[in-house]
Amino acid sequence: MSNLIRVYLARVRQFSANARLYLASAVITGAAFGVYRLLFNFYALSLGLNESVAGNIVTINSTTALLMALPMFYLADFLGRKRSLILGGLTTTLAVAAMVLWPSQWLLYGMAVFMGAAQSLTGVTMAPFLLENSGPEERTYLFSLSQGLTMTASFIGNSIGGYLPGWIAAARGVEATSSTAYAGALAVITLVSALGLIPLLALRTPRLTRVQQSAFAPLSYAVKNYKNIGKLILPMLVTSFGAGLFMPFMNLFFRIKHGQPDHVVGNVLAWGALFMGLGLIVAPPIADRIGKVRLVVVTQALSIPFLILLGFAPWFWVSAIAHYVRLSLMNMGGPVYNTFVMEHVEPEGRAMVASLTSMAWNLGWAFSPSLSGWMQVHYGFTPVYLSVIVIYTLSTLMYWRFFWNANPAPSAAPASAD
Secondary structure, eight states: OHHHHHHHHHHHHTOOHHHHHHHHHHHHHHHHHHHHHHHHHHHHHHTTOOHHHHHHHHHHHHHHHHHHHHHHHHHHHHHOHHHHHHHHHHHHHHHHHHHHHSOOHHHHHHHHHHHHHHHHHHHHHHHHHHHHTOOTTTHHHHHHHHHHHHHHHHHHHHHHHTTHHHHHHHHHTSOTTSHHHHHHHHHHHHHHHHHTTTGGGGOOOBOOOHHHHOSSHHHHHHHHTHHHHHHHHHHHHHHHHHHHHHGGGHHHHHHHTTOOOHHHHHHHHHHHHHHHHHHHHHHHHHHHHHOHHHHHHHHHHHHHHHHHHHHHOSSHHHHHHHHHHHHHHHHHHHHHHHHHHHHTSOGGGHHHHHHHHHHHHHHHHHHHHHHHHHHHHHHOSHHHHHHHHHHHHHHHHHHHHHHTTOOOOOOOOOOOBO
16 A cells, blocks of 8 residues: 555656646636536526426537537647637636526526537547646546546535535525525635636646647548547447436435435535545556556446445435445546547547547437436436436446457657647
8 A cells, every 4th residue: 555655646746737737727626616516406496497497408518518529629729728728717617607697597508508618628628638748657647636636626615515505595684595595606606716717827838730730630530540439439428328317417316306405415416526536536556457448347337236226225325325436436437548548549639539529428418418307307217217227337338348458558758838
């Protein structure tokens, strides 16, 4: 264990200045949007909207991210990594602020479009940015730690977020479940999110080569390597359909099925984010020992029994514990697999493959939440969880079939900076 800790610390010390600044931003925005993810569905319901509308908002967000993914990879290469990250974060922050200032169903739909575009730009920029600012030894650690710290920050955000509407309600003299209380809470997180942009201002933008900046190089790479790219992306696409069915509704699940109040739901989601963060943090040394894809297959397969407990256990405490374990196991392999994907793509194709990865993830989320909202209104959560179990089992088999015996990728040197 002591040797493991020494290796881990040594890899962290290898992080570049750009990587450290990005991690600082990720922690701040992770805390802010931990509150957002907890409270937004409650905010929508407090405005008189139902679960179906809440699902439609997620669908619009994901559909926009899907449709904008290919244009955004060109924009990301044109603007550069720094400007793209700043623009994406700023647009998301302003969209949430607009939802608070002008609450209506159609405004929420409109801002979901802007958030989807911003998330697409950030998503296609992040993975190439992290790869270009890391070396082969610390790269897996950087990918995992960036998401792990974000989830750990979400733990803080969810812990505070469950109480935030109550504090604002007491100060304003309104009910804790009123739209005024939820709007005040969301206003607070927009200010925190804006603070997360400050570290990004200090980034040194990686220089892109002429090959990377060519408009036709990514398309040429995709044509030549379509089979490999398809295998890399297909399991993520299948997983996204399952995730979109139930992940946006975890707060409603614990409130409706188990009758828990906001602050208890907030604590459950907070501890879930902490367990997920811890799983992400410990994933790199395990991947070093057994291989990146083997980590993905093993942990995702082990998560499925806990998914069954989460959806069908009659006791709240069993469902909550299953939620913690499932989150940790299912998500351990996410950043590790992203590293695997980026390492198996040439420089001229990285932004394009990142955009295709984003499209694959958002394609599932573009349809699943609306379908899930409809299923919940008419049949409850049972068919939702049965569907997710089947889908996650299928995606696990795909990872195993395609990549279980995959060879390590050649090392990719970090990019120079301006």
